[in-house]
Amino acid sequence: MFYAVIPAGGSGTRLWPLSRAGHPKFLHALTGTPLSLLQATYGRLEGLATPATTFVVTGVAHAAAVARQLPGLPERNILVEPTPRDSCAAIGLAAAVISRRDPRAVMGAFAADQLVRDVPAFTETLRRAIQGAEDGLLMTIGITPTHPETGYGYLHVGEPTGTVDVCKVAEFAEKPALDVARRYVDSGEYLWNAGMFVWRVDVFLDELARQQPSLHEGLMRIAEAWHTREHEEVLAELWPGLTKISVDFGVMEGAGRAGLVGTVPGNFGWNDVGDFHTLGELLETDTAGNVVVDLGLGNLDNPSPGKPTVLMQDAERVVVVPHSGRLVAAIGVNDLIIVDTPDALLVCPRNKAQDVKKLVDSLKARGSIELL
Numbered sequence: 001m002f003y004a005v006i007p008a009g010g011s012g013t014r015l016w017p018l019s020r021a022g023h024p025k026f027l028h029a030l031t032g033t034p035l036s037l038l039q040a041t042y043g044r045l046e047g048l049a050t051p052a053t054t055f056v057v058t059g060v061a062h063a064a065a066v067a068r069q070l071p072g073l074p075e076r077n078i079l080v081e082p083t084p085r086d087s088c089a090a091i092g093l094a095a096a097v098i099s100r101r102d103p104r105a106v107m108g109a110f111a112a113d114q115l116v117r118d119v120p121a122f123t124e125t126l127r128r129a130i131q132g133a134e135d136g137l138l139m140t141i142g143i144t145p146t147h148p149e150t151g152y153g154y155l156h157v158g159e160p161t162g163t164v165d166v167c168k169v170a171e172f173a174e175k176p177a178l179d180v181a182r183r184y185v186d187s188g189e190y191l192w193n194a195g196m197f198v199w200r201v202d203v204f205l206d207e208l209a210r211q212q213p214s215l216h217e218g219l220m221r222i223a224e225a226w227h228t229r230e231h232e233e234v235l236a237e238l239w240p241g242l243t244k245i246s247v248d249f250g251v252m253e254g255a256g257r258a259g260l261v262g263t264v265p266g267n268f269g270w271n272d273v274g275d276f277h278t279l280g281e282l283l284e285t286d287t288a289g290n291v292v293v294d295l296g297l298g299n300l301d302n303p304s305p306g307k308p309t310v311l312m313q314d315a316e317r318v319v320v321v322p323h324s325g326r327l328v329a330a331i332g333v334n335d336l337i338i339v340d341t342p343d344a345l346l347v348c349p350r351n352k353a354q355d356v357k358k359l360v361d362s363l364k365a366r367g368s369i370e371l372l
């Protein structure tokens with residue numbers, strides 16, 4: 001049996017002021033369709049899992065929005081975390097819950113905030129990954145890199161395993177420094193890790209126990225109590241003490257060194273919707289290269305539909321996110337990002353899109369919680 005898990009908890013700080021702690025990027029319709037990133041992620045898994053075999057792991061602050069956006073998902077399949085403890089705890093919790101139903105089930109974990117253009121090719125790739133997982137590997141999907149991105153994991157592709165398209169991974173290197181990332185890309189031997197994982201839950205949980213024993217123990221105790229009366233009590237006691245680490249640093253790097261990681265190439269039009277510049281590259285432009293991000297129906301608080309929201313004159317390659325209900329007008333500007341929300345306006349050159357994270361950090365340092 002195949003289970004699909006969507007960890008949905010990151011706050012998407014490089015998409016501030018649109019993405020906020022209370023309404024993070026996975027709940028927004030950012031990619032030119034009425035579907036939010038979460039709804040699109042859920043929808044593309046239909047060929048692989050059923051609602052009964054799909055889980056979303058999310059924070060208590062987002063559980064109601066997730067249920068509203070995914071009305072077909074059984075409520076008991078929304079695994080609610082009291083606080084964010086990063087992706088290893090989120091994905092590990094789902095693995096532990098699934099293992100109590102079926103200890104040798106194969107599960108896939110799919111980041112909630114990505115764009116996939118060719119869903120049939122995605123489904124085919126996943127079928128190959130499932131074969132690799134059945135053979136005992138922790139499977140990743142490898143994307144051909146286009147530039148030395150430091151926000152991704154890198155997979156050093158090793159020997160073929162004999163299963164069609166499946167290779168061993170000689171090294172899993174998460175978020176390398178820029179010079180290292182350059183070396184990887186120049187070598188032609190590395191792929192980007194797509195942030196999707198497929199494995200047998202027993203293989204993953206054994207590896208979690210080996211590398212993160214206390215996290216493993218806590219998650220197994222929480223999963224044991226999950227559908228019982230003790231659930232809340234056990235969760236309140238154990239969750240705050242769980243190791244806070246990503247699955248990439250917490251398990252995958254070490255599993256790579258142990259020769260347990262495999263990969264299949266993913267040629268399905270993959271994008272990580274990380275910042276406003278990238279978003280501008282992904283969406284359709286007008287003849288001057290301008291992009292208006294239409295937040296569509298998947299957005300829960302879509303302002304006044306029908307009213308013109310953006311007017312541009314002699315402007316080129318400007319990305320506008322109108323999200324306040326008022327008109328955004330721009331004259332004679334180039335290569336700019338303008339994000340207008342009711343309580344915060346961001347204006348930033350496209351080549352500084354990564355620095356939005358620093359701005360959010362400084363807001364945090366000032367204690368401006370209401371703006372985050």
Ligand SMILES: Nc1nc2c(ncn2[C@@H]2O[C@H](COP(=O)(O)OP(=O)(O)O[C@H]3O[C@H](CO)[C@@H](O)[C@H](O)[C@@H]3O)[C@@H](O)[C@H]2O)c(=O)[nH]1
Binds near residue numbers: 086090151195272
């Ligand atoms: N429920 C829950 N989900 C979480 C939490 N933290 C992160 N997530 C979810 O976990 C997924 C991965 O997010 P990040 O941990 O922010 O990953 P990343 O920095 O983007 O890096 C990952 O993805 C890259 C590709 O986009 C990979 O290249 C990289 O190796 C890694 O797997 C997203 O769906 C995010 O919502 C948490 O505390 N709780």
